[in-house]
Amino acid sequence: MVIDKIGNIKNIVEPKNSKSVEKTRSTNKSDSVEISSEAKKAAEQSKIAHVVKQTPDIRAERVREIKEMIANGTYKFDDDRIIEKVAEKIAMQLLHK
Numbered sequence: 047m048v049i050d051k052i053g054n055i056k057n058i059v060e061p062k063n064s065k066s067v068e069k070t071r072s073t074n075k076s077d078s079v080e081i082s083s084e085a086k087k088a089a090e091q092s093k094i095a096h097v098v099k100q101t102p103d104i105r106a107e108r109v110r111e112i113k114e115m116i117a118n119g120t121y122k123f124d125d126d127r128i129i130e131k132v133a134e135k136i137a138m139q140l141l142h143k
Contacts, residue, residue, distance in 0.1 A: 115121035 112121060
């Protein structure tokens, strides 16, 4: 048995020459982001709020100690020290405004 032709061999399509793609020109442009002062303040306030939420309002252990000292009669009330601490806190509040 002899095979004369296999299919249509002469009609094989050769790939066409593709056009070369030009390289894109590199530009010196760069992206940048600017954060507004309001956004920076908001981020800082958010961070502070998170820290405040994590801090307990009352130091229960210290309150218990003072209650025990008052009950035992061993708690010493220092007027000058209290006045100094209150004045210091007021001064700090005024400076931060």
